[in-house]
Amino acid sequence: MESIDKTATKAAWVYNTSGPVRDVLKLDKEFPSETSEDFKPDDILVDVVAMSINPIDYKLMQTYKMLLKLMFKFPVIPGLDFAGKIVATGPDVRGLKVGDHVWGKQAVARYRSQGGTLTTRILTDTKCVYPLPDSISFNDAAGFGVAGITAWEGLVEAMHVKPGQRVVILGGSGGVGTFAIQIAKALGVEVTSISSTTNLQLCKSLGATHTIDYKSEDVVARLGETGPYDYVFDLINDNGLYNASSKFLKPDGAFYGIAGDVSLGYMGSAISRKLRPKVLGGSSHAYHNYLLKAEPKTIKEFAEFVSENGIKTVTDSLYNFDHALAAFDRLTSHRAKGKIIVKMD
Numbered sequence: 001m002e003s004i005d006k007t008a009t010k011a012a013w014v015y016n017t018s019g020p021v022r023d024v025l026k027l028d029k030e031f032p033s034e035t036s037e038d039f040k041p042d043d044i045l046v047d048v049v050a051m052s053i054n055p056i057d058y059k060l061m062q063t064y065k066m067l068l069k070l071m072f073k074f075p076v077i078p079g080l081d082f083a084g085k086i087v088a089t090g091p092d093v094r095g096l097k098v099g100d101h102v103w104g105k106q107a108v109a110r111y112r113s114q115g116g117t118l119t120t121r122i123l124t125d126t127k128c129v130y131p132l133p134d135s136i137s138f139n140d141a142a143g144f145g146v147a148g149i150t151a152w153e154g155l156v157e158a159m160h161v162k163p164g165q166r167v168v169i170l171g172g173s174g175g176v177g178t179f180a181i182q183i184a185k186a187l188g189v190e191v192t193s194i195s196s197t198t199n200l201q202l203c204k205s206l207g208a209t210h211t212i213d214y215k216s217e218d219v220v221a222r223l224g225e226t227g228p229y230d231y232v233f234d235l236i237n238d239n240g241l242y243n244a245s246s247k248f249l250k251p252d253g254a255f256y257g258i259a260g261d262v263s264l265g266y267m268g269s270a271i272s273r274k275l276r277p278k279v280l281g282g283s284s285h286a287y288h289n290y291l292l293k294a295e296p297k298t299i300k301e302f303a304e305f306v307s308e309n310g311i312k313t314v315t316d317s318l319y320n321f322d323h324a325l326a327a328f329d330r331l332t333s334h335r336a337k338g339k340i341i342v343k344m345d
């Protein structure tokens with residue numbers, strides 16, 4: 001491996017304290033870049049071509065400062081997803097070389113210790129990186145990471161869905177939902193997607209058999225007509241829908257939810273789900289929360305599934321690196337249809 005100049009810098013969006021995105025996130029055009037001394041034998045240096053942002057990026061930025069200080073080395077660079085070109089490899093790297101195009105999801109430990117992917121260059125390792133087929137663009141691959149793998153883990157590893165089962169996806173038009181509909185469909189699962197009026201057609205085009213408009217329809221009544229269902233994939237955290245589950249879930253059906261954050265409001269809703277008895281309007285169905293694990297084996301399976309089944313990133317919008325704040329404005333609007341991509345040039 002050639003030595004990397006110790007004075008090398010890169011551009012990175014960073015924050016030094018918690019707060020609203022526009023107050024705390026700043027562009028540093030001379031952030032210290034990785035050097036040869038940072039390299040482990042299995043490491044790969046990647047010039048990022050595109051990345052995508054996820055709700056976790058602003059949820060962390062806005063959480064309690066004490067908690068952030070415990071979890072992260074400051075300053076923090078947000079972002080986990082990336083696609084780019086390899087510019088250097090450690091001595092133990094096999095099967096990947098300088099110049100290869102790759103996509104990946106940065107490991108959480110690296111996110112915490114050296115920063116995330118909203119930057120022009122990252123150090124990662126072979127377990128987090130997958131070769132990018134010629135048929136997939138950098139921008140599309142940048143959207144796969146957190147959203148795609150979360151959808152895959154939810155359906156395959158948490159629910160263990162089987163062909164012929166029936167799943168409701170609450171929030172089908174967002175980053176996770178657009179992947180979840182496609183993956184479920186490709187696995188032979190029948191999907192009913194709940195979204196607002198403007199996104200019904202999108203969810204149908206991705207493979208949903210039934211679409212329900214939460215703005216204009218009685219969702220519980222419609223689910224009662226189209227059900228019964230095996231699972232609800234809750235990407236929104238809707239206790240009202242959960243409490244009505246007996247009207248549309250099979251007796252052994254369950255909710256799987258992911259939309260948490262570190263706030264008193266969320267903790268209250270999670271406790272209420274667990275403790276509220278049926279006689280007081282609660283549900284007797286199980287509600288499972290899960291957190292993305294993204295084990296290397298899972299990412300590899302997902303990467304192969306994506307290539308074999310033509311799973312696509314639905315792109316809500318594309319921003320230049322310098323306009324990352326506008327990308328976060330779009331994300332925090334909660335109206336994104338699919339993924340928000342940030343490209344570096």
Ligand SMILES: NC(=O)c1ccc[n+]([C@@H]2O[C@H](COP(=O)([O-])OP(=O)(O)OC[C@H]3O[C@@H](n4cnc5c(N)ncnc54)[C@H](OP(=O)(O)O)[C@@H]3O)[C@@H](O)[C@H]2O)c1
Binds near residue numbers: 054
């Ligand atoms: N636990 C984990 O490991 C994990 C991993 C990934 C994501 N997450 C969490 O999962 C959630 C979803 O993530 P994401 O990336 O999909 O978010 P996102 O892309 O920001 O979701 C935006 C979408 O949500 C839809 N939406 C908003 N309110 C809705 C409602 N009441 N009913 C139905 N749809 C609604 C919007 O469509 P409309 O405009 O039609 O309302 C929009 O298309 C976030 O809270 C995220 O933090 C957790």
